[in-house]
Amino acid sequence: MNHIKIICVCGAGTMGSGIAQVAAQAGFQTIQFDLNPDMVEKSKQSIETGLTKMVDKGRMTIADKDAIVNRILFTSDIQQCRADLIIEAIIEKKEAKTGLFQSLSVINAPDTILATNTSSISVTEIAVTIPYPERVIGMHFFNPAPLMKLVEIIRTDKNTDLIIEKTLSVTKQMQKTPVLCKDAPGFIVNRVARHYYLEAMRFVEKEQVSIESIDQLMEASGFKMGPFKLMDLIGMDINYGVSNIVWEALDKPVRLTPSPLQRAKVEAGELGRKTGKGFYNYGSSQ
Ligand SMILES: NC(=O)c1ccc[n+]([C@@H]2O[C@H](COP(=O)([O-])OP(=O)(O)OC[C@H]3O[C@@H](n4cnc5c(N)ncnc54)[C@H](O)[C@@H]3O)[C@@H](O)[C@H]2O)c1
Numbered sequence: 001m002n003h004i005k006i007i008c009v010c011g012a013g014t015m016g017s018g019i020a021q022v023a024a025q026a027g028f029q030t031i032q033f034d035l036n037p038d039m040v041e042k043s044k045q046s047i048e049t050g051l052t053k054m055v056d057k058g059r060m061t062i063a064d065k066d067a068i069v070n071r072i073l074f075t076s077d078i079q080q081c082r083a084d085l086i087i088e089a090i091i092e093k094k095e096a097k098t099g100l101f102q103s104l105s106v107i108n109a110p111d112t113i114l115a116t117n118t119s120s121i122s123v124t125e126i127a128v129t130i131p132y133p134e135r136v137i138g139m140h141f142f143n144p145a146p147l148m149k150l151v152e153i154i155r156t157d158k159n160t161d162l163i164i165e166k167t168l169s170v171t172k173q174m175q176k177t178p179v180l181c182k183d184a185p186g187f188i189v190n191r192v193a194r195h196y197y198l199e200a201m202r203f204v205e206k207e208q209v210s211i212e213s214i215d216q217l218m219e220a221s222g223f224k225m226g227p228f229k230l231m232d233l234i235g236m237d238i239n240y241g242v243s244n245i246v247w248e249a250l251d252k253p254v255r256l257t258p259s260p261l262q263r264a265k266v267e268a269g270e271l272g273r274k275t276g277k278g279f280y281n282y283g284s285s286q
Pocket residue numbers: 010011012013014015016033034035036039088089090091092093096100117118119120140141142143233234235238274
């Protein structure tokens with residue numbers, strides 16, 4: 001089995017930046033690519049800040065931190081995206097993801113694994129548009145990627161056993177816990193968790209309960225984050241997009257109807273922490 005040495009992460013937003021950090025921390029040569037040079041710069045700063053906090057807490061040395069940052073090539077030039085494993089974490093739009101993989105398949109070997117971090121788009125529907133579709137697989141990380149252990153590995157009927165084995169193995173090398181899932185709408189976590197968000201928003205709309213009360217109660221009952229704080233962390237555009245895709249893929253069941261409350265937030269550009277305002281105010285984007 002050929003071993004994976006170079007990992008390229010496409011998209012330098014909330015998830016891509018965290019995944020690039022995870023890859024470099026695990027010792028892989030890492031490429032962090034985004035079309036937008038400002039996002040590339042922001043990712044570099046965010047990774048450095050994250051690692052500096054670990055140095056301050058005594059969890060790594062300055063030399064370790066420098067070595068990790070030096071293992072990452074930050075770029076906005078797609079021609080530099082040549083790797084053994086490419087993980088895309090760009091916007092949640094099928095056409096954008098298939099377009100990116102098509103461009104990358106021209107400059108990479110046929111056995112380069114093309115993994116998508118999509119939260120909800122059918123991995124099979126992406127795979128069938130790409131040359132050598134057997135190497136297209138889902139690697140669904142959770143937010144924040146450097147902290148969350150779970151990675152859903154979404155297999156399609158086209159994947160070979162070798163591709164699945166290599167993806168499971170590299171995920172473990174990245175110090176994560178892979179769980180193999182079928183390619184079904186919302187996979188497992190996002191399907192089950194949809195109600196956590198949707199019921200909470202319905203409650204606010206119909207019963208006029210405050211978002212703060214719901215978050216406080218859910219946290220007091222044992223959840224790490226209340227649904228509104230979690231939606232702000234995920235990003236309203238991403239979470240609303242997932243709700244729509246899952247709802248449509250399951251033939252629009254009433255119980256999974258996307259919330260007008262969240263649509264209004266998206267339309268107002270109040271996307272959560274990344275824009276400085278979502279259900280809560282954060283002062284400046286973080
Ligand atoms: N936010 C979450 O909590 C979360 C969790 C798991 C999975 N995901 C998935 O990860 C992906 C990224 O989500 P995010 O929250 O990081 O989004 P984001 O909006 O924070 O970042 C997306 C980045 O992709 C870049 N981009 C857009 N088109 C591109 C292209 N063609 N080539 C290169 N870069 C491009 C943008 O410039 C932006 O920097 C989505 O598919 C989302 O569903 C998100």
